[in-house]
Amino acid sequence: MKIRGTDFVMYPVSDLARAAKFYREVLGLPQEVYSEEWQWAEFNCGNLTLSLKGGEKLPEPVPGGRIALAVEDVHAAYEELKRQGVRIVKEPQNYGCCQAIEILDPDGNHVILHRRADGSFGPNSP
Secondary structure, rough: OOOOOOOOEOOOOOHHHHHHHHHHOOOOOEEEEOOOOOOEEEEOOOOOEEEEEEOOHHHOOOOOOEEEEEOOOOHHHHHHHHHOOEEEEEEEOOOEEEEEEEOOOOOOOOOEEEEEEOOOOOEEEE
């Protein structure tokens, strides 16, 4: 078997409409698919798709992975999200190689907003 690449990352969500609104309006991701019938939404993150699977009963806290979305300015993103009342797990941190904050979506899924020190992003960056 040979893995060719990543098609999408999926987060389970309890309320698809609420979660889609967060990713579309708060994070500003372009929504490419939305289906109430299939309880499915997809967002273009540049080099991969973030999918939401609605109608899920989620434990508290939500276990699982994280998606790291590249931003131009971590501190500006932090201030904007703070003004909007987004739940912030980790305030801006400087790790030397990068800066990042960690937030929660309405269901408690973790999202990292991240900027590499060299400004690159994605798998094909130097």
